[in-house]
Amino acid sequence: MIELRGKAVADAHKAILQEKVAAVGDSVITMAVLLVGEDHGAHMYATFMEKTAK
Numbered sequence: 001m002i003e004l005r006g007k008a009v010a011d012a013h014k015a016i017l018q019e020k021v022a023a024v025g026d027s028v029i030t031m032a033v034l035l036v037g038e039d040h041g042a043h044m045y046a047t048f049m050e051k052t053a054k
Contacts, residue, residue: 021029031053033046
């Protein structure tokens with residue numbers, strides 16, 4: 001049986017991404033989300049992405 005450690009993998013990917021963003025320097029980085037409709041799950045996901053990006 002293979003044990004998956006999702007939190008550890010996510011933390012590793014987040015650390016790599018933080019290094020890449022820091023390497024960009026003072027350049028402006030933006031993220032855009034286009035929501036179509038009133039799907040509550042999609043709104044929650046967009047909010048989660050916004051919090052993670054900050």
